[in-house]
Amino acid sequence: MTISGKARLAGVIGWPVAHSLSPRMHGFWLAAHAIDGAYIPLAVQAQDFRSVLAALQKAGFAGVNVTVPHKQAAFAAADERDDAAKASGAVNLLLFAPDGKIVGRNTDIGGLAASLSDDLGKGALVGKSAAVLGAGGAARAAALALAQLGANDIRIVARDPERARRLAEELDTRAGLNAFAWEEWPRGAEGVSILVNATSAGMLGNPPLEISLEPLPVSAAVCDVVYNPLETKLLRRASTTGHRAIDGLGMLMHQAVPAFAAFYGEEPKVTPALRAELKKALRHG
Numbered sequence: 162m163t164i165s166g167k168a169r170l171a172g173v174i175g176w177p178v179a180h181s182l183s184p185r186m187h188g189f190w191l192a193a194h195a196i197d198g199a200y201i202p203l204a205v206q207a208q209d210f211r212s213v214l215a216a217l218q219k220a221g222f223a224g225v226n227v228t229v230p231h232k233q234a235a236f237a238a239a240d241e242r243d244d245a246a247k248a249s250g251a252v253n254l255l256l257f258a259p260d261g262k263i264v265g266r267n268t269d270i271g272g273l274a275a276s277l278s279d280d281l282g283k284g285a286l287v288g289k290s291a292a293v294l295g296a297g298g299a300a301r302a303a304a305l306a307l308a309q310l311g312a313n314d315i316r317i318v319a320r321d322p323e324r325a326r327r328l329a330e331e332l333d334t335r336a337g338l339n340a341f342a343w344e345e346w347p348r349g350a351e352g353v354s355i356l357v358n359a360t361s362a363g364m365l366g367n368p369p370l371e372i373s374l375e376p377l378p379v380s381a382a383v384c385d386v387v388y389n390p391l392e393t394k395l396l397r398r399a400s401t402t403g404h405r406a407i408d409g410l411g412m413l414m415h416q417a418v419p420a421f422a423a424f425y426g427e428e429p430k431v432t433p434a435l436r437a438e439l440k441k442a443l444r445h446g
Contacts, residue, residue, distance in 0.1 A: 164199050170221060171424035172201035174213065175228035179204070180365070180389065182413060183226055185442045190421050190429040198425050210234050214255070214263070223424045224256035224264075226417070232298060239265025248305055248333065251298045254420050266423075269299075272416025273306035273386065277355070279415075279431075280407045281382060287311030289354035294372070296324040299386055300359035301332065307357070308334035316341050316349040350376035358385045363393035370395045379403045388413050391443055410439060 173183040179202070187200035203225070205213045210231055217225060227235040235252035236242065245267040246252045252265035277286070291312040293303045296319035304315050315334075318341045319325035325340035332338055341349035350356070356377055362370035364387045372395070374383065383399035388409035396406040414431045422428040 165197050167197060169196065169198035169223055169425050170201065171198070171223045171225060171420075172203045172217075173226040173228060174203045174205045174210070174231055176204060176206050176230060178202045178228065181228060182388070182439050182442055183228075183417065186414065186417055186435065186439060187421055187424075189435055189438050190427075191425070194425070194427045194429065196425050196427065200424075205231070207231070207234065211238060214238060218257045218261070218263075222257060224254065224420075226420050227253050227255060236265060239263050241265065243267065245270045245305070249298070249301050251302070253416065254423070256423055266419070267302070268416040268419050269302040269412070270305045270309065271419070272414075273303060273357075273412045274309045275415035275418075275431075276411030277306065277310060277384065277407065279411055280384075280405070281355075284311065286354060288313050290314040290316070290352050292316045292318055292349050292353045292356045294318050294356070294358045294370070295360035296321060296328045297359070299361075301328060303357045303359040303386065304328070304332055304336075304338065305334065307355070308332075308336040312336055312354075315339075316353070318343060318346055318349045346372060347376040350378075352378065353381055354378075355382045355384060358383075358387065358393075358395055361387070363387050363390075363395055365389045369393070374398055374402050374404060377404065381405075382407055385409055386412055389443055391440065410436060414439070 184202050232251040240262040242265040246265050249267050254266040256264040291307045293300050313336050315336050315338050317325040317329050320343045322342035329338035329340045382405040384407040385393045386409045387393050391408050399406040
């Protein structure tokens with residue numbers, strides 16, 4: 162649709178950013194709501210992050226989503242942060258307030274929680290055990306999302322056991338968090354209701370995740386936060402072993418809902434039509 166000089170502007174900052182589905186997703190919602198607005202992909206290197214933010218503020222942008230590798234820099238740049246950002250130490254949404262302040266939010270945690278609720282049903286993880294692969298920012302968000310959904314025993318499994326231990330100690334949740342080294346995976350998998358891969362293994366251009374699903378109960382779900390490719394090798398194996406497979410597209414869509422609402426003043430819906438649009442984008446680029 163044509164935009165006017167009064168168009169509401171927002172975008173996504175990353176390096177690289179060409180792979181991002183966010184412009185396609187926000188564009189779909191802008192058209193659906195007939196909003197006079199635009200959503201721009203912005204390829205920004207680390208050393209230019211702060212200066213670009215300042216320029217976007219002056220240019221009248223409502224705000225920006227932030228993707229790798231800038232989520233910690235966005236946390237530092239924010240004048241105010243919501244509870245999710247404080248808990249995770251990362252920001253994926255920056256809003257430019259009229260008073261000149263930059264407000265930082267983290268919608269990744271709520272996005273994953275909403276996606277898992279959609280797939281498994283509300284209350285499915287209450288009082289259950291869960292395992293998270295990885296000990297970086299995505300793993301932190303995953304653990305917080307699982308705790309939010311009521312999991313009371315969360316195992317952090319990582320190649321660097323010290324990093325896993327630090328993450329387990331730092332997170333302030335009601336759930337019990339325990340660290341496991343990669344070779345302790347069979348023990349970490351005992352009795353869990355869900356496994357979340359929060360590493361970049363399996364992402365397009367990265368080596369696949371090499372881990373056995375044999376120690377995992379057949380009743381457990383397997384979730385991969387990676388969405389490109391949509392069916393990772395891990396999810397393909399999960400489907401063949403009888404585990405419920407949950408891809409990363411749900412998290413991507415749900416985390417974008419509060420961002421779109423903040424940018425454009427309309428709360429969009431996560432629908433099968435949106436999923437179909439994004440799957441088409443993944444197939445054809």
